[in-house]
Amino acid sequence: MEQRHLGRTGLRVSRLGLGTLTWGRDTDEHDAADQLKAFWEAGGTLVDTADVYADGGAEYLLGQLLEGLVPRRDLQIATKAGSVPDPDRRFDGSRGHLLAALDASLERLGTDYVDLWQVHAFDPVTPLEETLQALDIAVSSGRARYVGVSNFCGWQLAKAATWQLASSGAHTRLASTQMEYSLLQRGVEREVLPAALDLGIGLLPSSPLGRGVLTGKYRHMTPADSRGASELAAFVAPYLDEEASRVVEAVAIAADGLATTALHVALAWVRDRPGVAAPIVGARNAQQLRTALSVETLSLPDEICQALDDVSAPVHRYPDQDWSTL
Numbered sequence: 001m002e003q004r005h006l007g008r009t010g011l012r013v014s015r016l017g018l019g020t021l022t023w024g025r026d027t028d029e030h031d032a033a034d035q036l037k038a039f040w041e042a043g044g045t046l047v048d049t050a051d052v053y054a055d056g057g058a059e060y061l062l063g064q065l066l067e068g069l070v071p072r073r074d075l076q077i078a079t080k081a082g083s084v085p086d087p088d089r090r091f092d093g094s095r096g097h098l099l100a101a102l103d104a105s106l107e108r109l110g111t112d113y114v115d116l117w118q119v120h121a122f123d124p125v126t127p128l129e130e131t132l133q134a135l136d137i138a139v140s141s142g143r144a145r146y147v148g149v150s151n152f153c154g155w156q157l158a159k160a161a162t163w164q165l166a167s168s169g170a171h172t173r174l175a176s177t178q179m180e181y182s183l184l185q186r187g188v189e190r191e192v193l194p195a196a197l198d199l200g201i202g203l204l205p206s207s208p209l210g211r212g213v214l215t216g217k218y219r220h221m222t223p224a225d226s227r228g229a230s231e232l233a234a235f236v237a238p239y240l241d242e243e244a245s246r247v248v249e250a251v252a253i254a255a256d257g258l259a260t261t262a263l264h265v266a267l268a269w270v271r272d273r274p275g276v277a278a279p280i281v282g283a284r285n286a287q288q289l290r291t292a293l294s295v296e297t298l299s300l301p302d303e304i305c306q307a308l309d310d311v312s313a314p315v316h317r318y319p320d321q322d323w324s325t326l
Helices: 029-041 053-065 095-109 128-140 154-166 192-199 233-239 242-258 262-271 286-297 302-312
Strands: 003-005 012-014 017-019 046-048 076-081 114-119 144-150 174-180 202-206
Touching: 017 029, 029 053, 029 286, 053 095, 076 095, 095 114, 095 128, 114 128, 114 174, 128 144, 128 154, 144 154, 154 174, 154 192, 174 192, 192 202, 242 262, 242 302, 262 286, 262 302
Parallel strands: 017 046, 046 076, 076 114, 114 144, 144 174, 174 202
Antiparallel strands: 003 012
16 A cells, blocks of 8 residues: 655655544454454554544554554554543543543553554643643653644644744644545635645545445435444434535446446545545445455546536635635
């Protein structure tokens, strides 16, 4: 699998990442082991997790598979901290919480360091410089090699990255931002992606298949074994409207014309967008993952990319970028 630099850093990662959102919850140790082995054998290196996935179960399961199944040195482990199970405060970006969470993640993962440590979301009640200080401490102490953020809007990302680059003292450059990005969710193109490109921050798209909708599985019905028929139905529902259907049909037409699948067309589109380092792909089992990983040989023709761009174009209004041309 092709490797890419993560933002303007020396860290190289596979251009597809393996997501572990369901590990330790819906994905048991056997399926997780099969997925990790298939990913590694395909040349994949970036494995993404978080301390809240399965209440730490995903990190623990990944830790159990390291070394015994796949050498730790062959992987870039990325995890996140900052989300908390508190209905009154969903995010805690305080220095104390973040560093304690990192130590707990390292213990569950059974490793001395993570390759990429990310703040899971912006905390509006903690001074941003305090949150960023935790990232600096993580790197200077050797507990993290690189750092990034997740779910920061445009001004939040720009403020954080600029603080790290311009303030006095030793600060660590932000390597990445993880955001939902697909043909059904192009909101990052308004402010986040332009900021990331300007500041040398790599984008790690989550839900690159539009929460599964872009595979075409929901075109005519809701499969009984799909997320749309489970307790996660509300997660899928926003992408089952008429506007999304037009995009899904366009992807299906493109797939037919290229003699490939809708999954591959949707994944190749987001993988090769400007600023994207590695879409994070989750799967129910190893076979489903292998199918997604086989997109490595596909590059979409310019005409197909343009047609998909047109049918899925986000609405730009003042003061979004390029507003003067509207």
